[in-house]
Amino acid sequence: MPGGGGLSLGRPYRRTQPEAVRATDGDALLSRLSACRAGYLSPDPYAVMLLGHAEAPRRPPIINIGTYLRAREVDVLVQHFIDTGACGRPYTHASRVQIVSLGAGSDTRFWRLRDARLAKYLELDFSSTTSRKAAVIQAHPELGNALEDTHATADGIVSSTYVLLGMDLGTLHQGAWERAAAYLDPALPTLLLCECVLAYMDVDVANAALRACLATLPHASILSYDMCISSDSHGPAPTRFGQVMLQNLAARKLTLPGARGCTSKAAYVERFQHLAEHASHLECQAYTLRESWHQLEGQERRRVSMLEHLDEVEELEMLLEHYCIAWMDRAIVQ
Numbered sequence: 001m002p003g004g005g006g007l008s009l010g011r012p013y014r015r016t017q018p019e020a021v022r023a024t025d026g027d028a029l030l031s032r033l034s035a036c037r038a039g040y041l042s043p044d045p046y047a048v049m050l051l052g053h054a055e056a057p058r059r060p061p062i063i064n065i066g067t068y069l070r071a072r073e074v075d076v077l078v079q080h081f082i083d084t085g086a087c088g089r090p091y092t093h094a095s096r097v098q099i100v101s102l103g104a105g106s107d108t109r110f111w112r113l114r115d116a117r118l119a120k121y122l123e124l125d126f127s128s129t130t131s132r133k134a135a136v137i138q139a140h141p142e143l144g145n146a147l148e149d150t151h152a153t154a155d156g157i158v159s160s161t162y163v164l165l166g167m168d169l170g171t172l173h174q175g176a177w178e179r180a181a182a183y184l185d186p187a188l189p190t191l192l193l194c195e196c197v198l199a200y201m202d203v204d205v206a207n208a209a210l211r212a213c214l215a216t217l218p219h220a221s222i223l224s225y226d227m228c229i230s231s232d233s234h235g236p237a238p239t240r241f242g243q244v245m246l247q248n249l250a251a252r253k254l255t256l257p258g259a260r261g262c263t264s265k266a267a268y269v270e271r272f273q274h275l276a277e278h279a280s281h282l283e284c285q286a287y288t289l290r291e292s293w294h295q296l297e298g299q300e301r302r303r304v305s306m307l308e309h310l311d312e313v314e315e316l317e318m319l320l321e322h323y324c325i326a327w328m329d330r331a332i333v334q
């Protein structure tokens, strides 16, 4: 049994908190590959390159369905943003847009999208993660050839469209954002993509970081996917299921300050609206993965339901209820 006899077996038990947060990237990648392998998502050859091999453990069906819904919802919203410059109702006429992925990890969306309307695609993460990603991009022509005018930096890559920068997001409001903002055109609508990252950051620190980004971007949107450990009918305290989620993650040395501080979709909406003070255009929405599961078009839902045998229908509903998508479009016109 791991850890038996009181002996430390090294990782994950000896991980420090920052190491544990960095390791979540590997989990996201393995979950994605498991959902691809089981047929929920289309194959993602770029994810295999980033992992370094094609072996990914099989995740249980409920995890695969959660991963599928998350990827689908985020992909649809990101594509809508690229097409219209907004996550919701279009409000600008820009022909090009920018995306900044905060805590991008091993995400492959840039290579899957390759849209001519993308003026810039920035990825930010800890420099240990961006250095590793930069090395993989340079080693694989399928990844590297998608970039133009590329040059390597100490911990990332700068090219005409794609830019990979190493930095602690917790320092964005202390000057680090200026380094990223230098690659952006403030006239273009810009999406701040936060997929599974806000839960790891203290709410005040993350809000300060998001404020620093918003301050330089008159037309900005935020799109977050993350856990919500309470339910809107239950008040801000975690549900029993939410408590179990926290306990499971605490065993992996993850304390989830952001998940504890922003616990429901209503809390996300309130938080984003607060960040958008003085907006001349503001739209904000949040919904759980359970809602997206029930809104899935009939034929697609049948396809997905038949891919694997699913016993734990109640557990699936509960799990999906504890993850939410939240987005905000906000413009400031001087």
Ligand code: SAH
Binding pocket: 021, 022, 023, 024, 025, 028, 029, 102, 103, 104, 105, 106, 107, 124, 125, 126, 129, 167, 168, 169, 170, 194, 195, 196, 197, 200, 201
């Ligand atoms: N967004 C990616 C990865 C999610 S895993 C995806 O959805 O696949 C969370 C990522 O956030 C990890 O890569 C982790 O290193 C990064 N992260 C968390 N806190 C961070 C911080 N303070 N600064 C930089 N990166 C951070």
